[in-house]
Amino acid sequence: MTIPLNHLLIFTSLLFLIGLYGALTRRNLVGILMSIEIMLNAVNVNFVLFAASLSPKAGQVFVLFIIVMAAATASVGLAIVLAIYRNQKTIYTDQINLLKW
Amino acid sequence: MVTRALLIPLLPLIAFVIITFLGKWLKEKSAWIAIGLNLVSTFFAFTVIWEVIKGAHFSASAAWLVINQIPLEVGIAVDPLAAMMLFVVTFVGTLIIIYSVGYMHEDPRYPKFFAYLSLFMFSMLGLVISPTLVQIYVFWELVGLCSYFLIGFWFEKKSASDAGRKAFITNRIGDIGFFLGIATFFYATGTMRFSDMTPELMHAHTGSTVLTLSALLLFCGAIGKSAQFPLHVWLPDAMEGPTPVSALIHAATMVAAGVYLVARLFPIFHAIPEASQVVAAIGTLTAFMAAFFALTQMDIKKVLAYSTISQLGYMMAAIGVGGMTAGTFHLMTHAFFKALLFLGAGSVIHGSGVQDMREMGGLRKSMPVTFWTFVIATVAIAGIPPFSGFWSKDEILASALESGHTVIFYTLVMTALMTSFYMFRLLFLTFFGKTRGHAHESPWVMTLPLVILAIGSIGIGLPGSPFMHHWFQNFISHHHEEIQMNTFVVTLSIATSLLGFLTALILYVIKTELPVKLAKKFWLFYTFSHNKFWIDEFYQATVIRWFKSFADLAFRFDEGIIDRAVNEVGWKTVWTANLKNWIDTYIVDGLVNLTGWMTQQTSALLRHVQTGYIHHYLFFMVLGLLIIVYAIF
Numbered sequence: 180m181t182i183p184l185n186h187l188l189i190f191t192s193l194l195f196l197i198g199l200y201g202a203l204t205r206r207n208l209v210g211i212l213m214s215i216e217i218m219l220n221a222v223n224v225n226f227v228l229f230a231a232s233l234s235p236k237a238g239q240v241f242v243l244f245i246i247v248m249a250a251a252t253a254s255v256g257l258a259i260v261l262a263i264y265r266n267q268k269t270i271y272t273d274q275i276n277l278l279k280w
Numbered sequence: 281m282v283t284r285a286l287l288i289p290l291l292p293l294i295a296f297v298i299i300t301f302l303g304k305w306l307k308e309k310s311a312w313i314a315i316g317l318n319l320v321s322t323f324f325a326f327t328v329i330w331e332v333i334k335g336a337h338f339s340a341s342a343a344w345l346v347i348n349q350i351p352l353e354v355g356i357a358v359d360p361l362a363a364m365m366l367f368v369v370t371f372v373g374t375l376i377i378i379y380s381v382g383y384m385h386e387d388p389r390y391p392k393f394f395a396y397l398s399l400f401m402f403s404m405l406g407l408v409i410s411p412t413l414v415q416i417y418v419f420w421e422l423v424g425l426c427s428y429f430l431i432g433f434w435f436e437k438k439s440a441s442d443a444g445r446k447a448f449i450t451n452r453i454g455d456i457g458f459f460l461g462i463a464t465f466f467y468a469t470g471t472m473r474f475s476d477m478t479p480e481l482m483h484a485h486t487g488s489t490v491l492t493l494s495a496l497l498l499f500c501g502a503i504g505k506s507a508q509f510p511l512h513v514w515l516p517d518a519m520e521g522p523t524p525v526s527a528l529i530h531a532a533t534m535v536a537a538g539v540y541l542v543a544r545l546f547p548i549f550h551a552i553p554e555a556s557q558v559v560a561a562i563g564t565l566t567a568f569m570a571a572f573f574a575l576t577q578m579d580i581k582k583v584l585a586y587s588t589i590s591q592l593g594y595m596m597a598a599i600g601v602g603g604m605t606a607g608t609f610h611l612m613t614h615a616f617f618k619a620l621l622f623l624g625a626g627s628v629i630h631g632s633g634v635q636d637m638r639e640m641g642g643l644r645k646s647m648p649v650t651f652w653t654f655v656i657a658t659v660a661i662a663g664i665p666p667f668s669g670f671w672s673k674d675e676i677l678a679s680a681l682e683s684g685h686t687v688i689f690y691t692l693v694m695t696a697l698m699t700s701f702y703m704f705r706l707l708f709l710t711f712f713g714k715t716r717g718h719a720h721e722s723p724w725v726m727t728l729p730l731v732i733l734a735i736g737s738i739g740i741g742l743p744g745s746p747f748m749h750h751w752f753q754n755f756i757s758h759h760h761e762e763i764q765m766n767t768f769v770v771t772l773s774i775a776t777s778l779l780g781f782l783t784a785l786i787l788y789v790i791k792t793e794l795p796v797k798l799a800k801k802f803w804l805f806y807t808f809s810h811n812k813f814w815i816d817e818f819y820q821a822t823v824i825r826w827f828k829s830f831a832d833l834a835f836r837f838d839e840g841i842i843d844r845a846v847n848e849v850g851w852k853t854v855w856t857a858n859l860k861n862w863i864d865t866y867i868v869d870g871l872v873n874l875t876g877w878m879t880q881q882t883s884a885l886l887r888h889v890q891t892g893y894i895h896h897y898l899f900f901m902v903l904g905l906l907i908i909v910y911a912i913f
C-alpha cells in the first residue's frame with residue numbers, strides 16, 4: 180500500500196512547524212539545537228519524498244550526505260554551547276545578551 | 281704692483297674682521313694684530329710711493345654697472361696725490377694706533393677700539409685710491425660712519441654719544457650736497473672718472489651753469505667733512521672721543537678727506553672761477569674765524585680742534601686761489617704736526633688727568649718727552665723756519681698773494697698771527713708756570729710715536745722747500761707753476777709768527793695777570809671768541825628748532841592719521857573677526873553638532889532593536905522569511 184503524497188507533505192510540514200515552534204519558544208540552547216535538528220529532519224523527509232515520486236531516484240543519496248553533515252554541524256553547535264556555558268555559567272538564552280549593543 | 285696697492289686698504293679691513301670676530305679671545309693681543317697689519321700696509325704704501333716717485337702710475341678698474349652705455353667703475357688709481365695720501369694716512373695712522381695701546385690700556389672695550397681704528401684706516405685708504413666719484417662717495421660715507429663709532433666710543437657719557445650723532449648728522453648735510461653734486465656732474469659731463477677730469481674736458485663745458493652748480497654741490501661734501509664754515513660745529517664736539525681718535529680724525533683721516541676731494545677735483549674748480557672763489561672765501565673765513573675762537577678756549581683739546589678747523593680753512597683757501605700743490609703740501613705737513621699735537625695733548629691728559637688748561641701748568645719737568653715733542657709741533661704749526669709748517673704755510677701765502685687776492689692774503693696773515701699766539705698760549709699754560717698737581721710721563725708706547733712724529737714734523741717740510749727746489753710740488757702736479765721765494769711773504773710770515781710768540785710769552789709767562797685785564801677791556805671780542813659767535817646756539821635756535829618742530833608735526837601726522845588709520849583697520853578687522861567667530865561657533869559648528877546630535881538621538885532609539893537575545897533574532901528571521909514568502913507568492 181502507498182501513502183498518498185499529500186499526507187506525507189502535511190506530515191513533514193507539521194514536523195517542520197513543531198521544530199520551528201520549539202526553536203522559537205525554547206530558552207535552553209540545547210533545546211533550540213534539538214528543534215533545529217527536527218526542522219532539518221522534516222526537510223530531509225521532504226527531500227526523500229520528492230526524490231521517490233519524481234525521477235531520477237538517485238536524489239535520495241543526497242539525504243545521506245545531509246545526515247552526515249547534520250551530525251557534524253550538531254557537534255559544532257554543541258561545542259559552541261559548551262563554550263558559552265564555560266563562559267557564562269548558563270545556557271539559557273534569556274540570560275545571554277552579549278550580542279546587545 | 282696693483283695687488284700691493286690694493287692690499288694697502290685691505291689689510292686694515294682684515295684686521296677689523298679678525299678683531300671683530302675674535303676680539304673676545306684676543307683681548308690685549310688684538311692691538312698687536314691691528315698694529316701688525318697696519319705696519320705691513322704702511323710698508324706697502326712706502327713701496328708704492330717709491331714706485332710712483334720713479335714715474336709709475338697704476339690703475340685698475342672693473343665695470344660695476346652700466347648706465348646709458350656709460351660704465352660705472354670700481355677699482356683703484358694711484359697717482360702722485362693718492363700716493364702721498366697713502367703714505368701720510370698709513371704712516372700717521374699706524375703711529376696713532378701704536379699710541380692707542382698706551383692710551384686705551386684700561387678700557388673695557390679695548391679690542392673694539394682697535395677694530396674701529398682699523399676700519400677707519402680701511403675707509404680712508406679706500407677713499408684715497410678711489411678712481412671714480414661714486415666709489416669715493418661710498419668710502420666717504422664709511423669714513424663718516426667710523427667717525428660716528430669712534431667719537432661716540434665712550435657712549436655711556438651722554439655728551440659723547442651726542443657728539444657722535446652731531447658729527448654724523450652734520451656730515452650728512454654736506455653729503456647730501458656731495459651726492460647731488462655727483463649726480464649733476466654726471467648729468468653735465470657723462471663721466472665720473474677722476475682721470476677724465478682734465479682741463480680739456482672742462483674746456484668743452486665752459487660757462488655751463490649746471491657744472492658750476494655741480495662744483496659748488498661737490499664742495500658741500502668737503503665743507504661737511506673738512507669742518508668748514510658753516511658746518512664746522514661738529515668738530516669741536518668730536519673732542520668727546522678718545523684722544524687718539526681726535527688725532528686720527530684731525531690729522532690723517534676724516535677731515536683730510538674733504539681737502540683731498542677738492543684737490544682731486546682741482547681741474548673742475550680751476551676751470552670754474554666762481555666755484556674756486558667760493559672755495560677760497562669759505563676757506564679763508566673758516567681759517568680766520570676758527571683761529572679767533574681758538575684764542576680764548578680753555579680746554580686743551582678744544583684749542584686744537586679750532587686750530588684744525590683753521591688749518592683746514594687754510595688748505596681750502598690755498599686750493600681756492602689756485603695753489604693746489606700748496607694746499608696738499610700743507611695737508612701733509614699738517615697731518616704730522618697736528619697728529620703730534622693731539623697725541624701730545626693726549627699724553628698730557630693721560631699724565632695729569634685734567635683737560636682744562638687752567639688746572640695744568642709746569643708740566644715740562646714731569647713730562648719731558650711730551651714737552652719737547654710738543655714744542656716742536658707748536659713751532660711747526662706756528663710757522664717758524666725751518667720746521668715743516670713754515671714751508672707749507674709760506675707756500676699758501678705766496679700763492680694767495682700771487683693770485684692777486686689781497687684780502688685773502690692779509691686775512692691769512694692775520695690768521696697766522698693768531699695761530700702762533702694761541703699755540704704758544706697753549707704751550708705756556710700747559711707746560712710753564714706753577715705746577716698745579718701731580719703728573720707723570722706716559723709709557724714708551726705713547727712717547728715713541730711722539731718722537732717719530734716730531735722728527736716728521738721737522739723734516740717733512742723739506743721736500744717742498746726751496747732747498748729741494750719745490751720737489752714735492754712738482755711731484756704732485758706737473759703743471760705746477762714755479763713759485764719764487766717771495767722775500768716779502770717770507771719776512772711777513774716769520775714776523776707774524778714771532779709776534780704771536782712774543783705776545784703769548786708776555787701775556788702768559790711774564791705778566792700773567794694781564795690776560796684777565798685784557799679780557800675785561802676787550803670784553804666784546806672776548807665774549808664773541810669765547811662763545812664762538814654763538815653759532816651753535818644759533819643753529820639750536822633756528823635750524824634745529826625748526827627741524828624739531830617739523831619732526832614733531834610729522835610725528836603728529838604719523839600718530840594722528842597714519843597710525844590711527846592703521847589702528848582703525850586693525851580694530852575693524854578684529855570686530856569682523858569676532859563676528860565671523862560667532863557665526864562659526866554658533867551657526868556652522870551648530871549645524872555640524874546638530875547632525876551629530878540627531879544621529880545620536882535616533883541611534884539611541886534604534887539601538888533598542890538590538891536586544892542581544894538570540895531567540896529574538898531567530899523570531900525576526902522567521903518573520904522576515906515569512907514576509908518574503910508572502911511577497912513572492
